[in-house]
Amino acid sequence: MKILVCMSVVPDTTTKITFTDNNTKFNTAGVQFIINPYDELSLTKALEITEKLGGSVTVATVGLAYTDAVIRKALAIGANDAIRINANPIDGQFVAEQLAAIAQQGGYEMVLTGRESIDYNGGQVCGLLGALLNWPSVNVCTKMDVVDGKAHFERDIDGGRETIEAVLPVVASAQKDLCEPRIPNMKGIMAARTKPLTVVEPIAVDGFGQYNAFENPIAKQAVKLFDAQNAAQLIDALKNEAKVI
Amino acid sequence: MTGIYAENSEGIFKKSVLEAASYASQISTDGVTAICIGSPKDGEADKLAKYGVTKLKIVEGLTAFDAQNYSQAIAANLNGIKTLIMANTYEGKSLAPRVSVLMKASLATNVVALPDTSNGFVVKRGVFSGKGFAHVQLSRDHKIVAITPNSIELKEKLVSISIEKTSFTETVKLTTITASNKAVGKIPLTEAEIVVSAGRGMKGPENWGMVEELAGLLGAATACSKPVSDMEWRPHSEHVGQTGITIKPNLYIAIGISGAIQHLAGVSSSKVIVVINKDPEAPFFKAADYGIVGDAFEILPQLIAAAKAAQN
Ligand SMILES: Cc1cc2nc3c(=O)[nH]c(=O)nc-3n(C[C@H](O)[C@H](O)[C@H](O)COP(=O)(O)OP(=O)(O)OC[C@H]3O[C@@H](n4cnc5c(N)ncnc54)[C@H](O)[C@@H]3O)c2cc1C
Ligand SMILES: Nc1ncnc2c1ncn2[C@@H]1O[C@H](COP(=O)(O)O)[C@@H](O)[C@H]1O
Numbered sequence: 001m002k003i004l005v006c007m008s009v010v011p012d013t014t015t016k017i018t019f020t021d022n023n024t025k026f027n028t029a030g031v032q033f034i035i036n037p038y039d040e041l042s043l044t045k046a047l048e049i050t051e052k053l054g055g056s057v058t059v060a061t062v063g064l065a066y067t068d069a070v071i072r073k074a075l076a077i078g079a080n081d082a083i084r085i086n087a088n089p090i091d092g093q094f095v096a097e098q099l100a101a102i103a104q105q106g107g108y109e110m111v112l113t114g115r116e117s118i119d120y121n122g123g124q125v126c127g128l129l130g131a132l133l134n135w136p137s138v139n140v141c142t143k144m145d146v147v148d149g150k151a152h153f154e155r156d157i158d159g160g161r162e163t164i165e166a167v168l169p170v171v172a173s174a175q176k177d178l179c180e181p182r183i184p185n186m187k188g189i190m191a192a193r194t195k196p197l198t199v200v201e202p203i204a205v206d207g208f209g210q211y212n213a214f215e216n217p218i219a220k221q222a223v224k225l226f227d228a229q230n231a232a233q234l235i236d237a238l239k240n241e242a243k244v245i
Numbered sequence: 246m247t248g249i250y251a252e253n254s255e256g257i258f259k260k261s262v263l264e265a266a267s268y269a270s271q272i273s274t275d276g277v278t279a280i281c282i283g284s285p286k287d288g289e290a291d292k293l294a295k296y297g298v299t300k301l302k303i304v305e306g307l308t309a310f311d312a313q314n315y316s317q318a319i320a321a322n323l324n325g326i327k328t329l330i331m332a333n334t335y336e337g338k339s340l341a342p343r344v345s346v347l348m349k350a351s352l353a354t355n356v357v358a359l360p361d362t363s364n365g366f367v368v369k370r371g372v373f374s375g376k377g378f379a380h381v382q383l384s385r386d387h388k389i390v391a392i393t394p395n396s397i398e399l400k401e402k403l404v405s406i407s408i409e410k411t412s413f414t415e416t417v418k419l420t421t422i423t424a425s426n427k428a429v430g431k432i433p434l435t436e437a438e439i440v441v442s443a444g445r446g447m448k449g450p451e452n453w454g455m456v457e458e459l460a461g462l463l464g465a466a467t468a469c470s471k472p473v474s475d476m477e478w479r480p481h482s483e484h485v486g487q488t489g490i491t492i493k494p495n496l497y498i499a500i501g502i503s504g505a506i507q508h509l510a511g512v513s514s515s516k517v518i519v520v521i522n523k524d525p526e527a528p529f530f531k532a533a534d535y536g537i538v539g540d541a542f543e544i545l546p547q548l549i550a551a552a553k554a555a556q557n
Contacts, residue, residue, distance in 0.1 A: 013487055013507050017376040026373075037488055093345070093352055118374050118487060118510075122354050123333075127342030130312065136419040137312050139339045142481075156482075158254065158335045158435070160427035166420045176488045177481050208351045210382045212367060217378070217513065223520070223530050228539025232551035234519065237535060239555055242517045244496040245439065245463055 001055030001146060003046040004108040006099050006125060007039040007074055008089065008117040009067040019214040026119075026214065033070050038114025040077075040181040042174035045144050046112055047078045047182065053146060056080040058106065062089040062098050068197065075192035076184035082195070087202040090120060090211060096128035097205045103133060110151065111171045115140050126173035136166045140175040247273035248280060248326035250319055250344075251293065251301070252336050256286035260436060261332035261394040263296050268390070268397050269330045270297025271359055276404075280322050282307055282315055282413075294406035296399065306412040309422045310336070316343035318413040323348065328366075333391040334435065341391045350387035357396040357514075374487050374510035393514075394436055395493045434483065437466035439496045442485060442512070444470035446501015446522065446541055450478035455545040456500065462552040468492070470502045486511035501541045504529020521545075 011017070012032040020027040035043070046057045059074045059082040061067055071082045085098045103111050111133075116123035123139075130137025142161065143154035151166045156175055166172075184192070226233045238245045249265040251258055258281075269277040276299035283305070290301050304318050319340065323329070329344065331337040333354055345352035357378070358369040365382050368390055372379045383390075434440065441460040447453065453467075460467045467483060474484035485492055487507035497515035501522060502508060509532055512518070520533040523540050530536050537544055 013510070017373045019377070120372050121374060123338050124342045124352060124354055127312065127339055128346060131316065131343040131346035137339065137343065138420060140335060156335055157425070157427070159431070159433040160425065162425040163423045164420050165423055176484070207384055209384045211379050212382050213380045214372070215378050216376070220532060220534065223533040223536045226535065226537050228537055228544060231537055231544045231547035234535060234537060235548060235551035235555055238496065238517070238519070242534070244517050
């Protein structure tokens with residue numbers, strides 16, 4: 001099994017999000033970058049599958065040079081090699097075109113993504129890759145396995161879960177519960193130093209759109225507190241003041 | 246031409262579809278076509294007509310859900326639709342990207358407001374897990390806008406609706422659904438207008454009776470924090486937050502939840518937030534509109550009694 005894990009490099013989950021240049025750019029000053037939490041899951045799952053069936057796991061990231069340190073972490077966790085497409089990854093559609101080109105060249109049987117990247121939150125790349133490659137795509141998977149050349153998934157659907165099989169090659173996206181993410185050990189960290197990280201330039205793609213500006217959510221007014229002995233007042237306020245019940 | 250994808254659940258159009266209809270009819274000058282796969286129940290078309298859908302196109306011939314075939318069926322029935330509005334449900338998320346490739350469209354997901362069309366077509370979408378919004382210019386001629394449930398206010402616009410049936414021949418199906426488990430009769434968390442949620446402060450699964458009782462009285466869905474689902478006090482499907490489900494109800498009541506940043510990432514867009522916590526320093530109070538500092542085990546019975554009284 002050759003598996004491609006699409007990995008986005010995102011701000012740590014505790015980052016305070018601010019914008020610069022007149023609110024046209026995300027302010028990366030002082031920001032810690034991490035592997036997108038869902039991509040940690042798909043990476044771990046890819047390793048589990050190749051440990052069972054043999055094969056290799058390649059990590060692909062669309063990102064600028066600052067993502068290299070995080071990509072090395074994925075190699076330390078156990079990926080065999082990595083490809084970085086040297087471009088700013090802000091637009092999910094642009095990212096998917098880049099990843100599709102890599103997937104096509106590499107002869108992968110499975111391409112894994114996360115449910116969404118926690119920065120630009122598109123939740124788009126899995127389906128985009130499926131359509132660009134003309135493969136089946138199965139999103140928000142809580143279980144993944146390959147048995148006798150077929151992929152088996154459990155996934156979230158609106159109001160429940162379903163189990164679904166797909167023929168290979170297939171694109172699938174990871175949802176929480178898929179597995180316990182692995183963390184790098186010393187041996188892995190040492191090995192990662194010499195694993196190949198290839199940097200390639202992006203392919204040309206017709207534009208889809210443009211981020212004009214960003215904003216933070218409007219700050220909340222101070223909380224209105226009610227007395228614990230008189231909690232019924234809260235129900236009254238929700239009914240007559242906020243009018244939400 | 247503007248269209249919507251009218252996703253249906255056993256023949257019923259959910260509120261998120263009506264929101265898509267309302268969005269589409271507010272930006273369209275020449276009617277709205279809804280594409281529906283499978284047969285809607287009697288009276289369902291009227292629900293769409295109430296929000297401005299002038300034509301319902303029913304596509305027959307598809308069996309179980311398959312993202313590839315469904316997206317092809319939608320793309321084959323666009324007939325001039327340039328802007329397609331969808332709901333950002335799990336089904337919407339599995340289809341919108343695929344249809345966008347077939348349509349060569351610009352795609353925006355997590356959209357929370359009507360577009361600004363004063364200079365092109367600019368949508369506002371949620372980014373950074375609720376910690377930011379982006380204004381994105383969609384530059385292609387064709388566009389897909391997937392809207393976050395509960396973000397668009399329903400605006401009635403009653404029109405007359407025509408119904409057309411057409412069929413689609415499935416191509417080879419590369420996926421097969423082998424089992425499906427949907428909670429029937431329960432309000433799906435992502436669509437609930439009121440959510441009652443509880444955390445580790447509830448001490449143990451045996452204490453959720455009160456949480457469920459309050460939720461029942463308010464017509465709410467129940468949710469929980471991550472540790473609560475990790476410890477299997479509650480099902481994983483109830484876990485909200487950065488790594489769980491993102492919700493945007495009108496009212497979110499958080500009981501015994503500290504309000505960690507990762508929890509807030511999934512709930513902070515709720516319109517009204519109520520926090521009940523015995524620790525006045527709990528970070529959640531900073532994100533709350535209303536709060537009570539106190540012991541949940543004393544406060545919940547009072548709220549239940551007051552909610553009962555309010556019903557009568
Ligand atoms: C990468 C990452 C992703 C994460 N994703 C998520 C996520 O998606 N969702 C999520 O929820 N968390 C997530 N977390 C975990 C998060 O950081 C917190 O640990 C978690 O939200 C805490 O849950 P809690 O508030 O239920 O428990 P606690 O932090 O233990 O808080 C319990 C609260 O209950 C109060 N309390 C105790 N007893 C009572 C009582 N009798 N009456 C009233 N109040 C009482 C306490 O004062 C306290 O504030 C994530 C963490 C990481 C690192
Ligand atoms: N810049 C990127 N490089 C590689 N993979 C990415 C990138 N951005 C997103 N992805 C993949 O696509 C998934 C969903 O991302 P998104 O569609 O941006 O929410 C992520 O979990 C990754 O697997």
